[in-house]
Amino acid sequence: MTSNAEPAVEPQVSFDADPSSYRHWKLDVQGEVAYLRLDVAEDGGLVPGYELKMNSYDLGVDIELHDAVQRLRFSHPGVRAVVLTSARDRNFCAGANIRMLAQSSHPWKVNFCKFTNETRNEIEDATAHSGQTWIAAVNGTAAGGGYEMALACEQILLIDDNSSAVALPEVPLLGVLPGTGGLTRVTDKRKVRKDRADVFATRSEGIRGKQAVEWRLVDEVIPKRKWDETVAERAAEAVARSGRPADARGVDLPPLQRDESPDGIRYQHVEARYDRAAGLVEITVLGPEGTSPTPSNASTSWARGSGRSP
Amino acid sequence: MTRELDDLILRLRANERELGTWVIRTKGEVEDALAFERVIARYSGEDWLVNEIRHYFKRVLKRLDVTSRSLIALIEPGSCFAGALLELALACDRQYMLDGFLEEDSQEGEPAQIVLSESNFGTFPMGNGLSRLASRFYGDDDHVAKLRQETGRRIDAAEALELGLVTDAPDDIDWEDEIRILLEERAALSPDALTGMEANHRFVGPETMETRIFARLSAWQNWIFVRPNAAGPDGALRRYGTGRRADFDRRRV
Incomplete structure (x- = not known):
């Protein structure tokens, strides 16, 4: 946004979310x-x-996604594969909203991209360290940030319906980059050759079908009639590879108790005091109390604000 | 604690842009902090929840690593920068440790101490794949190995300074002035230059896909975002959907 255009008033952001009140995701x-x-x-x-x-x-859609990634890890120890897909036919995800980007201030855009990047990394972290393999079931066109979301998953399955494609149209259409890891993951993770990556990232309509597999942009294209069963098969294969425990009980992640005032924020174990005149915030982290001989004791303390489900 | 810290980082980043310096302290018993350490170390391989908490704390520390604020750790009597919690200090741009007691303090108990544990040697890697100590002493594996032999022992301010674990260790006479001046000077510097400088100093050594995303990709993107070719009134981002083509300044920069 240029300095002469007035950005829309940007609200105070809360990162609280709960599956029962998601507006943009359905967790099943x-x-x-x-x-x-x-x-x-x-x-x-x-x-x-x-x-x-x-x-x-x-940002609001991504706050819910971040919440889902966290809850799947803590509250659903039995889940071994996560299928990321769209509730809509022929439209997986069109990426970050362009009008939102066009009207946002520079700091808002930067902070938005940082948070979405962190959330994509969390998805990869869950696959790598939690035994929860994320699979992108791309059941419609995935453009820009939509394809970048898929890129964060371990496997990308693309429906073969003669229209659904994966695309990074940022450079040709918007004059910006696929900045949520898109350019990087295409080369570093998917190992797409750099000249092909160049062609792909400048072709706004993207690539579909067999060519998408040949160029390693997706792992597999699947005909529509076999879609549901193949996605379920791939999920089952990931489940079989997982080291998640059987019969473990998840922990709830109840809403955080938070005391906000003009002078700061106080939680149970973390405190922040603002000094606006000095342009700084004083953060104090309270360490654990008492020696803790058992893991369940230690766990509840470290994840304070949550407890093991009954 | 981890959830609360995560939430605080996100809120401060999004909602408190003018608070450019974060001063980070801890409060508690070093011994209690170390007891938790041992549980995490012992059980993270076999208890799924302990493992999840370890990785969650790792991710929160990574958020600090890419936070565009000046991070200053103050290590004072009554603090518990031990093991995992010491990572909070190591994530900061600078660490100051009080040598002795301030006159107005009760002077009871112990002066400030820090404790290294196994947690500081790879349990919570940064995005570059290195521990914060390995990043701090990049290229000096001998020193990291030497520090490893110091685990479990209480390290006082003078020794922490000697070992390179803190930036400075002022005594009670100098402490308040030194910290005040440091914070004032920091607040007077260009916030943009600080963001760039801190991001460079925090990530030494090897590039990974993750550091490439947060540095090479994000930094270029953030530059493009302020360029008229994207965000100007005739730029591609603003013209999209209007039916009019962007009017680019064709000069390469």
Whole structure:
């Protein structure tokens, strides 16, 4: 945004979320497989001034995604594979909402990209360290940030319906980069040859079908009639590889208790005091109390604010 | 604690942009902090929840690593920068440790101490794949090995300074002035230059996909975001959907 245009008023952001009140995602846990379906509410933008059409997202959508990643790890120890997909046919995700980006201030865009990048890394961290393998079931076109979301998953399955494609149209259409790891993961993770990566990232309509597999942009293209069963098969294969424990009980992640005032924020074990005149905040972290001989004791203390489910 | 710290970092980043310096302290018993350490170390291989908590704390520390604020750790009597919690100090741009007691303090108990544990040698890697100590002493594996032999022992301010674990260790006479001046000077510097400088100093050595995303990709993107070719009134981002093509300044920079 240029300095002469007035950015929309940007609100104070809360990062609280809970599956029962998600506006943009449907979390469906089926035993060892969780299906996380994107279904963005058009009128659910965090800031006025844009509609979240075509399953495009803003910070609010990503806050819910971050919440889902966390809860799957802590509250659902039995889940061994997570299928990231869209609740809509032919439209997986159109990426970050362009009108939102166009109207946002520079700091807002930067902070938005940082948070979405951290959330993509969390998805990869869950696959790597939690025995929860994320699989992107791309059941419609995945463009820009939509394809970048898929890139954070361990496997990318693309529906073969003669229209659904993966694309990074940022450079040709918007004059910006696929900045949520897109350029990097195409080369570093998917090992796409750099000249092909160049062609792909400048072709706004993207690539579909067999060519997407040949160029390693996706792992597999699957005909529509075999879609559901193949996705379920791939999930089952990931489940079989997982080292998640059997019969473990998850922990709840109840809403954080937080005392906010103009002078700071006080939690149970963390405190922040603002000194606006000096432009600084004093953060104090309270260490654990008492010696703790058992893991369950230690766990509840470290994840304070939560407790093992009964 | 980890959830609360995560939430605080996110809120401060999004909502308190003018608070450019974060002063980080801890409060508690070193011994209690170390007892938790041992549980984490012992059980993270076999208890899934302990493992999840370890990785969650790792991710929160990574958020600090990429936070565009000046991070200053103050290590004072009554603090518990031990093991995992010492990582909070090591994530900071600078660490100051009080040598002795301040006159107005009760002077009871012990002066400030820090304790290294196994947690400081790879349990919580940064995005570059290195521990914060290995990043701090990049290229000096001998010193890291020497520090490893110091685990479990209480290290006082003078020794912490000697070992390179803190930036400075002022005594009670100098402490308040030194900290005040440091914070004032920091607040007077360009916030943009600080963001760039800190991001460079925090990530030494090898590049990984993760550091490439947060540095090479994000830094270029953030530059493009302020360029008229993207964000100007005739730029591609603003013209999208209007039916009019962007009007680019064709000069390469």
